Amino acid sequence: MHRQVLLTLLDRYEPWDLNEARMYLATKEFVRAQPRCFERSLAEGHVTGSAWIVSPDRTQVLLMHHRKLDRWFQPGGHCDGDSDVRRVALKEAEEETGVQNPRVVGDGIFDVDVHLIPANAKEAAHYHYDIRFLLEVDPKVPVVQNPEAKEVRWVPLAEVARYNDSESILRMARKLHPTA
Structure with a gap:
C-alpha cells in the first residue's frame, strides 16, 4: 500500500474549522x-473516498438516498485496497x-471526516x-438510479439541511456558501 500519496495530500490540506481539524489529525x-x-478488512476502520458533486454555479449538490442507512449522503465508498483515494471517489x-x-475541482482534498459506522x-x-x-x-446530465440508493437527486444547496442536517454534510455545504 502506498500511504505516502494520501499523506502528502493531507499535508497540503487545511481544515475548515476545529471540528474538522480534530478529524484531520485523527486521519x-x-x-x-x-x-x-x-x-x-481492517476491523477498527478504514479509509474511504467520497465525492461532493456540485453544479458549475455551485447552487446544487447531487445527493443519494442510501438504501441501507435510509439517509441522504454524498456518493462514496470503500477503497478496497486502492490507495488512490481520488480515483476511488x-x-x-x-x-x-x-x-x-x-x-475534479482543484488538485487536493475538499473535506476530511471521521464517522462511526454502526454494527450490522x-x-x-x-x-x-x-x-x-x-x-x-x-x-x-441525466443521473442513474442504482441498487445502493433509493433515489439520486440534485438538491438546491440552500435546502441541503432538509435532506441531511449532520454537521459533516452541512460543513461541506458551508464551504461552498458560508450561509448555507
Missing part, C-alpha cells in the same frame, strides 16, 4: 499507523450516480476515515 495518525488503512461517483467524467449483521462497528473531493457536473 493522519490512523494512516501513518495502519499499513492496511485502505483495506475494508471518482469511481464511486460514477457508479452511484451514473455521471460520466465529472470534473455482517460487521462490527468501525470508523470510516472519509477523504472527500469536490467534483463538478452539469445538472442537465
